[in-house]
Amino acid sequence: MARGPDAGALVERALNLSAAAAGVPMRIVEASATRWASATFAGARHVLDLEVGGDRASRAWLGALGEAELPMRGQLMADCTVVATRVGERSVCARVEALTVETA
Structure with missing residues (x-):
């Protein structure tokens, strides 16, 4: 019997949904x-x-990520922190560390 997506897939999905809702182009380079x-x-x-656009909205989204609500079925995002960024000409690369806790 399948249990559904693992915590890693749920975090990736939540980040993609959050970025899309904010109108931020984002791709996960490695996880x-x-x-x-x-x-x-x-x-x-x-x-x-992560790699996001270099515009103001993308930088604001990254800056607010630690306080963002990232709903995930069966998981709670206990912590989410941008620990490093590198600003390029057209994009920003960021390393995000997160902690999830199982709720179900």
């Missing part, structure tokens, strides 16, 4: 996820390299 668990929670740590 990885590592499962983790504590005594009370289980989830995953995510590292994503």
Whole structure:
């Protein structure tokens, strides 16, 4: 029986939907996820390299990403931080680290 998409796929989908809603051209260049668990929670740590447009809206979207609501079925985005950016002539590359917690 299939369980549905894993946490990594859900994070990617949530970021794509958020960027599209903001009118921001975004592509995920690379993504990885590592499962983790504590005594009370289980989830995953995510590292994503994104490329967004170089316009003001794209930079604003990246700047607000840490506070954004990113709904995902069966997961809670516990933390989402842009840890590095590189500004190019036409785009901005950003490394995003996120922590998801299973809710179901």
